[in-house]
Amino acid sequence: MNDLDFDIRVYLVDDDETLLKAISQIYELDGMPVVPISDPVRLSDEIDRDLLGVVVTDVRMPRMDGFKLFEKIKSIDPEIPVIFVTGHADVPMVLDTLRNGAFDFFSKPIDSEHLLSSTRRAIETRRLVLENRALRNLAQ
């Protein structure tokens, strides 16, 4: 579990406070640092290319839905893994999103172990990306 030393956090976005709390707890109990965010706009305003984190987001939200947030994140750094969690996913929507570069797609209610393993992979991916970039910077 050395990965945790990189302090890559889970940015969890959901407008539903209760669900936000419940999913945060899943990560928390697994020892993953989690940043619960109820307003997607706030996240899109704060992240940068060097974000030490992955994004787990709901799709249907006021002000900004998950896909818009995804577009915003991709414009900042396409290598930030984004995992979607949605209440009403249909196959074309899932495939579309995955083709668009989404890391994973979950349908509510979520199986916490599946979410955790997927998030773990996302974190590992993000860690590798950041490590890779850092090494490339050192090489230059």
Add this chain to the structure above:
Amino acid sequence: MSTGESDYFAKGERTGKAGLFLARRVDQNGKPLGVIIVKVEFEEVTELWKELNTTTFVTNSDDIILFSSDSSLNFSTLQPLSEAQKQEVLETKQFGSELLSEALLVIGPDLMGVDSKDRDIQATVLAIPELGWKIYRTELIAPALEAANRRILLQLLSAALVVVCLGLFMISRLSRERQRAQTTKFLTTEVARQTKELSDTNKQLEFEMNEREKFNERFRIAREDLAQANRLGSIGAITASVAHEINQPVSAIRAFAENAVKLLARAETSRAEQNIVSIVELTTKIGNITNELRRYARRGTLLIGQVSICDVADGAELLIGDRIVGAGVDFTVVGAEPTLPLVKAGRVRLEQVLVNVLQNALEAVAETPSPKIEMRIGDEGKFVSITVTDNGPGIEDSVASEVFTPFFTKKPQGLGIGLGIAKDIMSEFGGSIELVASKLGGAAFKLKVQKI
């Protein structure tokens, strides 16, 4: 005095009035005590006779007329007196001192004769032997004949009359009986007819009342069917919203439950307990949502009761809010104060109207760049209002008056019944729904309901 009694007609010497003197000797012990004399005058009788149409007179044994209905005949003789008779009359002064003349009328032995005016007369005689008197009644023959004829005629006439009367009586009796029978029959039939008419009218009225009742019932059912169809139609649209509303707490429950298992494994019982409390709360929330949906979908009662406007706004938001938010609409609810007075409405139907209006607003802002919908609750004197405002294209003035007309629609797939039903429902509550000016630039609908 010798015979003890005497009856004698004479003219009173002092009074000059003629009368019959009845004298009787009164004896005691075989010896005469005296004489009682009674004078009977005939004036009253002759007065009565005068009233008859005939001449009536009384003669004595000498055929001298003693008194008569015709006073000119008094003391005249029917037959000429013999000399001896004349002498006796004069001596006794029975009729005064005058000589007796012959009567002006003649009556023969056959009782036929002539009167003083030479008219033929016929007499009838009644003898009074005790006095030697005779009562003559003479009648004119012609009038008698006439009278007889008249009598016969009269009798005939009266007989005829009797016959006629009898006939008439019989006829009338018959006809009366027939008439009575007919009347009875008529009355019976008439009563029966009118009774039947009445009962027919009654039946007709009853039938019409039943029909009316049935019609009203059918109308109520039809209206509720329409409202039901509209609700079920909108349920299609709100299903996704409601599914999301339910899926959120279900997801949270699952997460809390799985986490609780882990917490218990780590013996962190108080945190596990916390999770379980959260789960219980979430199931309550789900229960509320499903109840809301069931209430909305169920065939509603038509009762109007006391409703909290905030509950209605919450319910509508629960049903369609997520769909609005999910569509990226900036949805705000203003003025939902729990202190607002209760209103007169049926909860589901008012919620239905609100869902309809919100759904319309959502559809209106589909193409709007920064869509906004506001639901504002306000206190307006006797009413509480809910105004739903959007920033969509709005409603053209030319069709503004038609939006509540059934089957009017501008939507390609719309039926045009939503706002018609909404208006119907609002007026049932004694409230209203109207199109008002939108401060967001699109359309605005104001619902008003009466405070309790």
